[in-house]
Amino acid sequence: MNEKQLAGEKAASYVQDGMVVGLGTGSTVYWTILKIAEMVQNGLSITGVPTSKETEKLALEHGIPLIALEEVSSIDLTIDGADELNDELTLIKGGGGALLREKIIAYHSTHMIVVADSSKVVSDLGTFPLPVEVVPFGYQKTLDVLQDMGCEPSIRSKNDSLFITDNGNYIVDCAFRSIPYPSTLHERINQIPGVVDNGLFIGYAEKAIIGNGSTITFLEK
Numbered sequence: 001m002n003e004k005q006l007a008g009e010k011a012a013s014y015v016q017d018g019m020v021v022g023l024g025t026g027s028t029v030y031w032t033i034l035k036i037a038e039m040v041q042n043g044l045s046i047t048g049v050p051t052s053k054e055t056e057k058l059a060l061e062h063g064i065p066l067i068a069l070e071e072v073s074s075i076d077l078t079i080d081g082a083d084e085l086n087d088e089l090t091l092i093k094g095g096g097g098a099l100l101r102e103k104i105i106a107y108h109s110t111h112m113i114v115v116a117d118s119s120k121v122v123s124d125l126g127t128f129p130l131p132v133e134v135v136p137f138g139y140q141k142t143l144d145v146l147q148d149m150g151c152e153p154s155i156r157s158k159n160d161s162l163f164i165t166d167n168g169n170y171i172v173d174c175a176f177r178s179i180p181y182p183s184t185l186h187e188r189i190n191q192i193p194g195v196v197d198n199g200l201f202i203g204y205a206e207k208a209i210i211g212n213g214s215t216i217t218f219l220e221k
């Protein structure tokens, strides 16, 4: 079993009967979703809130009942992946382009668990370019301001076209190389008109389940 599968499947053991569960996006939480689907087939009663169209499709294909965020008072537990995380459980997310819905769902969740392989754990954030979701209008200007903040920005593309998020926006990947002050950077980026949100997740996750070789390690706040 690889590290992603180990971490992803372990996280499913935190899901309990009757919960509303935020279902993250990506190749690690994929394993969580498959495991939850198996548990549902064996009688577990949960409702999922998907963080992306991709996850919605996966969950429905595997028989997990879903509900819209608007229809729940809160989410008991969200399980999601990360592109980088440090020992304070500050995360960089958005490698899959789902950062906005992921953050909205994390915000409305009582608990959040992160699942990742060992390569995602870093002492200094920022080697992974920070994804920033921007509205299409005037995006080149928004990109210029991001560059002035000290990063090398590049507009994300897919199959020779600009990548479009589930919300109809673009993603600018900002190579900062190092992010020593995540809270300050988070605030500064989100103040730029045209920016919808960025992939820094600060203060959401309380536990990380990391696949490490053939074992699992935990990071907790």
Ligand SMILES: O=C(CO)[C@H](O)[C@H](O)COP(=O)(O)O
Residues within 6 Å of the ligand: 024, 025, 026, 027, 028, 029, 080, 081, 082, 083, 092, 093, 094, 095, 096, 097, 098, 099, 102
């Ligand atoms: O933030 C994300 C999607 O927007 C993913 O959770 C993140 O990219 C990690 O993905 P993976 O588990 O495939 O490495």
